[in-house]
Amino acid sequence: MIRYLLYLLKMARCAVTGGRTYYLWLGFLLLFVAMGGISWAHDLTEGLIVTNMTDHVSWGIGIANFVYFVGVAAGAAVLVVPAYAYVRHDIKEVVLLGELLAVAAITTCLLFIVTDVGRPERLWHLIPGPGILNLPSSLLSWDVVVFNGYLALNLHIPGYLLYRQYLGQKPRPIAYMPFVFVSMIWAVSIHTVTAFLLSGLGSRPFWNTPILAPRFLISAGASGPAILSLILQVIRKNTKLQVRDSVFDYFKSVLRITMPINLFLLGCEVFGEFYTGTLHADSAHYLYFGLHGHNVLPKYIWTAIFLNVASTAVFLIPRLYKRQTIYYVACVCTVVGVWIEKGMGLIFPGFTPNPLGEVIEYTPNAGEIFLNLGVVAFGALLFTLMAKVTISIQTGELHDGPSENRPRADARLAKPATESI
């Protein structure tokens, strides 16, 4: 017990020590976290009236970001499946970072909810026992269940593996492998439940489509590898962790499947709305072309489509994706493009026009933008701290006991595949 507490202390110390760039990065994130905190304090005292949300568009940028980051969390499965199911050792070296990205992403999702509800101090009403959870009918209740389950899984698996590595002991498969396989399926469930909570509403024809859940999962399979590519490249350049090129090749192989399918599903949706031409397509019309003179959104969605098409082209053409810079630019375009189409391009038009036909537009104001940036910065901060510790443990820098007594951490991973998983 004491050893574990000391391990936590050492982890904390490791997390907050680093070079000048590291401190600058932490400081940069903390600045945004602080600004987000000030914005949230303003919300709490004055009420959500200080946002641009109204009874017509009652969910705004906060929920848009919530939906996007659930995709990021689900996208961690993109690393988990090959690492454990196909036993790819190169990916196994970085899979814990993927799982911790999922932890950071889920935390940002939970924070987006906490900072968006009208009475955050009443969130205990969701805990079955002291409160009431409306299962099985409310999809939001299901979201509470699956989110916390996924968070627990992704805290346990890396937590266990890192602690064993820190101690210099081999992990016992029974303590983590069953959870790994559960987490592969659970990753699908968190994003499906989030899609269902939107697609299950008959009141919002823009969302009430069976294609929503598949679109969510495919776009998570696109933004996940894109974000991980960017993160792992930064880690490769700035830390001692070896990330092999084959990992990036794997990401490219995933992107060249998920990005085209994402475009195809977009085409399916657009056809269904505009060819049939029912009055339910008003929301789609508002998003792509504007409605009755209200046209704040079209420039964003067409930018997103352009970014997605351009990055898909890059991922399909070897001459382009083999060039590092072009590949990373395409990843950034994917992240931005998917964010626009899944976040603001999904939530805002769902409410416009409202059920009585009124077109009330919504775009976030400065307070909301700073709050959202603060939450994202908090997630990035959490991930940075966890990644720093993970990398230190994996490279053998952080371990129990004096350094000369412990085998080098990555020596174990270089062993042939005959060892038990």
Added chain:
Amino acid sequence: MTTVDRFMAANDKPRQTGTCDCDAQSGCEQAHIAGAVAVPSSTRRQFLAASAAVGASLAAGTACNDPAFQAYFQKHYLQLTEADKKRIFERLEKEVEQTKGVRVKISDPRPLPNVQFAYALNLSVCNGNRRCVEACARENNLPDDPQIRYIRVVELDNVTHHLERGNVYYDHEKVPEPGKYYLPVQCHQCKNPPCVKACPTKATWKEPDGIVVIDYNWCIGCRYCQAACPYHARRFNFAKPNVKPDKINPDQGYLSNRLRPMGVVEKCTFCLHRTRKGRYPACLEACPTGARKFGDLNDPNSEIRKILWEKRVYVLKEELGTEPRFFYFYDD
């Protein structure tokens, strides 16, 4: 000393003896596991005592008389005893008196047995004067700042039934405008309410007499019910509702028109603080054209039964399967 001990030595306050950080006055007699330090039993005892004390005080706190404490841990309406309700209503009435200087009476009329309320609206007669909207605002303590109104009247061309082709913001000198008809929309108290299905904490539910109610002290303000409602019936308190003291209606129902807090959802409740006592909703009494009809579907002699039997009645967005209890009809 092990690395651990060195770490502790570097980072902890100076210890009295040896390598253990227990606060024993003399040398520590506890066994030390190699590479680790066992927690001395005295500090373990202290920790357990402290947590027991915290736990006991939390348990005592639930019976504690501090009103803020009680308010925070208040249970769901359906779990409250009569004694709980009495205490809660008194606390709320006192709060209103202290903050607004007005004495109000909060009642909790229970559903009348075997009653199924329903509303019918005569589209041949409604002329869009919106007296119902204002009467509802006065009856239900709806704030002007920010403005909340439960009823919205949609002006539609005679050629269409589709709400999304309507206009809520009409502003004519005189109504009705030729070639238009008027359709007031408020909560339909649906038989199959999507909002009740959506609420993650069951803060909104359907009562036995058909009215869909909200426990304003249980709602967490997530606004999922607002997304789920196909009729734009629900309102959220984005700010602290500011009802002027001289406008406050003191005859209040706990589940209907009492003064609501910031950050919760509210909507039309068919004026249950009136209708469960045999009166009409305020909107019906205010309507100058007689377009509004209200009653008990289970009463064979009620006007509402007659209308459903004799008139061609329809509901909004029937294809959504919500089964509203708000019917629209024409005189022909």
